[in-house]
Amino acid sequence: MGGFLIKGREILGDDSVFSKKELDSIAGSLKGTEGIYLTDFNVQVLAEDVAYSPIGEEVHSPKLTYHPYGKGCGIYLSHFTYSVENSRFLLELLLKAAGKEEAKAQLGDNIYCEAAYFPCSGKAVAVNNSDRPQHLKITLGGAVKEVDLEPCGSCMIEI
16 A cells, blocks of 8 residues: 555655654644745655635645655755654654665664664663663664663673
8 A cells, every 4th residue: 555645745655754653753743834835746745734724725834744856855844842752753864864774773662772883893882861761672783682771871782
């Protein structure tokens, strides 16, 4: 099943840039900007605001768009409010734009943690950036590792 086309714009679906769950988690914190309109129907609108004009017409304001072209892509983000969740989403958005989606596995599954891998030494370090114990599952050097981290703690991981 592909995405749904509305006036030539792919809204969501199996071919979308991000999953519906990922978009739902970020879309609520984004705000559309009035006066911003699409100029190319090949742009994927991933999140938008819908308002009504004084005469009852729907007015769509894009909040997040993605437009692949050549070897790259253009991304429009109307607004950004800092939060741990939004920061992770922004990082994943930048990885997607750079064509480095495979690096997402190296981020791990916990937004409150981070890791750095040092391939020459066969070691990595994992850091818990929160004040609560965290569990991190991460893929480094092709190996899946899981660690439990104390609040604001870190540990070395043998790969």
